[in-house]
Amino acid sequence: MVTSHSAAAARPAGVSLRRRGPVLERAILEAALEQLSSVGWNGLTMEGVAVGAQTGKAAVYRRWPSKEDLVADALRAGLPALGKAPDLGSVREDLYELCRRVRDVMYSKPGFALRAVLHECDAESAERFHELIVTGVTEPSARLFRDVVKQGVARGEVRADANDDLVLDVIPAMMMYRSKVCASEWSDGEIADLIDRIMVPLLRA
Amino acid sequence: MVTSHSAAAARPAGVSLRRRGPVLERAILEAALEQLSSVGWNGLTMEGVAVGAQTGKAAVYRRWPSKEDLVADALRAGLPALGKAPDLGSVREDLYELCRRVRDVMYSKPGFALRAVLHECDAESAERFHELIVTGVTEPSARLFRDVVKQGVARGEVRADANDDLVLDVIPAMMMYRSKVCASEWSDGEIADLIDRIMVPLLRA
Numbered sequence: 175m176v177t178s179h180s181a182a183a184a185r186p187a188g189v190s191l192r193r194r195g196p197v198l199e200r201a202i203l204e205a206a207l208e209q210l211s212s213v214g215w216n217g218l219t220m221e222g223v224a225v226g227a228q229t230g231k232a233a234v235y236r237r238w239p240s241k242e243d244l245v246a247d248a249l250r251a252g253l254p255a256l257g258k259a260p261d262l263g264s265v266r267e268d269l270y271e272l273c274r275r276v277r278d279v280m281y282s283k284p285g286f287a288l289r290a291v292l293h294e295c296d297a298e299s300a301e302r303f304h305e306l307i308v309t310g311v312t313e314p315s316a317r318l319f320r321d322v323v324k325q326g327v328a329r330g331e332v333r334a335d336a337n338d339d340l341v342l343d344v345i346p347a348m349m350m351y352r353s354k355v356c357a358s359e360w361s362d363g364e365i366a367d368l369i370d371r372i373m374v375p376l377l378r379a
Numbered sequence: 380m381v382t383s384h385s386a387a388a389a390r391p392a393g394v395s396l397r398r399r400g401p402v403l404e405r406a407i408l409e410a411a412l413e414q415l416s417s418v419g420w421n422g423l424t425m426e427g428v429a430v431g432a433q434t435g436k437a438a439v440y441r442r443w444p445s446k447e448d449l450v451a452d453a454l455r456a457g458l459p460a461l462g463k464a465p466d467l468g469s470v471r472e473d474l475y476e477l478c479r480r481v482r483d484v485m486y487s488k489p490g491f492a493l494r495a496v497l498h499e500c501d502a503e504s505a506e507r508f509h510e511l512i513v514t515g516v517t518e519p520s521a522r523l524f525r526d527v528v529k530q531g532v533a534r535g536e537v538r539a540d541a542n543d544d545l546v547l548d549v550i551p552a553m554m555m556y557r558s559k560v561c562a563s564e565w566s567d568g569e570i571a572d573l574i575d576r577i578m579v580p581l582l583r584a
Contacts, residue, residue: 293502341577343553346556347552347556347557350552350556351551351552355513355551356548371545372549375581376577
């Protein structure tokens with residue numbers, strides 16, 4: 175039986191896989207993430223991505239006019255989704271679950287790649303990738319934290335005026351600070367400590 | 380009467396000011412900070428610093444073998460000192476005073492320059508400048524916050540077990556996060572909010 179793998183192996187160099195539309199796009203975006211992880215922002219080339227995706231450079235340029243456009247889309251598509259607000263019966267459990275999801279996004283392959291790109295790229299590109307963090311991680315997670323606290327207020331376990339920006343910023347602030355300054359990778363135990371020793375005391379009715 | 384100013388103006392170009400030891404060193408360090416602020420890390424040269432300090436390149440190289448050594452010393456010497464822990468009678472006032480000092484260090488000219496250098500320099504130098512933030516700002520301010528909370532415990536206004544790393548990290552975490560993500564410059568009012576709405580509730584007995 176001829177599997178698709180052996181068919182690919184038998185294909186002469188330069189013959190395209192004839193993938194089209196979303197399938198080819200996904201292959202290019204995955205190759206871009208792969209390149210980012212192996213050679214970084216400075217090492218990544220449109221040509222290298224085309225080779226990685228087993229397609230031609232024209233197919234890449236047709237969809238993404240620049241390396242910056244391609245990398246931004248690859249990161250956006252690759253970052254794990256945060257999903258809907260958890261509703262596990264207590265604000266403690268909801269915050270714990272949500273923090274773990276945020277941690278998993280931060281330490282996903284695209285999450286690492288995004289931070290590395292920000293260190294390597296010039297100031298102009300940095301603005302765009304910074305915006306990607308804001309729209310892809312900061313804002314959606316802030317909305318979910320707000321939802322979770324609202325649920326807690328509705329349950330009567332959280333004080334009614336706790337849903338303010340300053341209190342809600344404590345979790346992302348701590349996650350950023352300790353990962354940057356203390357090189358913490360936010361184990362489940364550290365997340366539980368943050369919730370139990372900081373957030374629950376700040377929120378309780 | 381010939382003032383030192385008119386004497387300097389009358390000096391032919393290339394004639395050294397004949398300053399020695401600490402006076403000349405301070406002039407070089409100040410010129411380095413000045414260069415950093417005007418042309419950045421990439422634009423700064425030992426020659427430019429020598430010109431700015433009205434001395435020769437050899438006088439600079441004799442003291443600092445590399446640009447990195449010079450800039451590190453200029454930043455270290457230029458960062459405002461945090462002083463001793465304030466003791467104003469209440470933990471609220473002490474934290475407020477200390478946060479304002481930390482803010483003033485962050486937004487001092489060397490504070491700005493240090494952040495700019497970290498963006499511009501390569502990964503190897505970044506490690507050294509990052510270390511400078513840790514030893515020059517992060518660690519000394521953490522010690523002072525700890526002292527202030529200890530004083531609060533001694534006064535009986537702070538719960539005895541509040542002096543833990545997690546609680547103490549909330550202030551620097553929030554200061555870093557909001558200056559990075561929300562472009563906050565930490566007005567006195569914002570500092571007061573942070574103390575009154577986050578820290579006092581977390582600390583009180």
